[in-house]
Amino acid sequence: MNRINELFGIRYPIIQAGMIWASGWRLASAVSNAGGLGIIGAGSMYPNVLREHIQKIKQATDKPFGVNVPLLYPDINQLIAIILEEKVPIVFTSAGNPKTWTGTLKAAGIKVVHVVSSSLFAEKSEAAGVDAVVAEGFEAGGHNGREETTTMVLIPAVTAKVNIPVIAAGGIATGRGMLAAFALGAEGVQIGSRFVATPEASSHQNFKNAILDAREGDTMLSLKKLTPVRLIKNHFYDLVKAAEDNGADAAVLKEILGRARAKTGMFEGNLSEGELEIGQVSALISQIKPAAAVVAEIWEEFEAARKQLTTY
Incomplete structure (x- = not known):
């Protein structure tokens, strides 16, 4: 004890x-x-x-x-x-x-x-x-x-x-x-x-399967100008990364994030447009x-x- x-x-x-x-x-x-x-x-x-x-x-x-x-x-x-x-x-x-x-x-x-x-x-x-x-x-x-x-x-x-x-x-x-x-x-x-x-x-089965498929380097910390979050790389992540590389401010990132993005990915299983939050240890x-x-x-x-x- x-x-x-x-x-x-x-x-x-x-x-x-x-x-x-x-x-x-x-x-x-x-x-x-x-x-x-x-x-x-x-x-x-x-x-x-x-x-x-x-x-x-x-x-x-x-x-x-x-x-x-x-x-x-x-x-x-x-x-x-x-x-x-x-x-x-x-x-x-x-x-x-x-x-x-x-x-x-x-x-x-x-x-x-x-x-x-x-x-x-x-x-x-x-x-x-x-x-x-x-x-x-x-x-x-x-x-x-x-x-x-x-x-x-x-x-x-x-x-x-x-x-x-x-x-x-x-x-x-x-x-x-x-x-x-x-x-x-x-x-x-x-x-x-x-x-x-x-x-x-x-969580949706699609999200669970994505965790099993993840390898080293497949997650990244993102949205640091809003609230930093670690995500599996997907289409949504690519949009955020491109915006951040172009110097997007918090307002632009918030617009990209929109509403219910996490629910879309993790609960509804949309692996392209959803926010897929998971740790590096998924590998x-x-x-x-x-x-x-x-x-x-x-x-x-x-x-x-x-x-x-x-x-x-």
């Missing part, structure tokens, strides 16, 4: 990221039932949909679970109200100032974790009173830090600056990757891309497996690799 296991009351310090268009109650409950921490991704949900998913996960598991809330969400007040009403035990916040809601959530007895991309933001999160931080490196899928700090550099930088537990994220999909993160000072890992390639993820994913099998495989490989290293 380490501090992450104790904080969340889970068997394995493996956290499934709250990814948009992927992390509904089915995926989150499967991970929680397997001994990790399943998280519902509220970023792609209307408030009434989030309530439905919270109520369904309570029926599907008696284990701890969480909700990820992007603090820039337009209806954030409604989401927080639902989380409080439904007595969600754990909340991961991202994309915003942790000072805004941490006090409110903790006053209700909720464990709070904030996602950061630098040691400076980790220190600010600790000062805001969060229970732990997710240090997410540049390799991660979805929205990312502008600094492009890799996980290998970020984790020791953050652990040197804060006293609260650090959860590593970005480029982790295997037990060996988990062990490397622990060697750098992390006490848990948050994994996104690997859990998208599961039957329980709500290591070759099979769609049940979420419980993913948790077991990661933990078994972690233990085997740890024992192997003790022989050196």
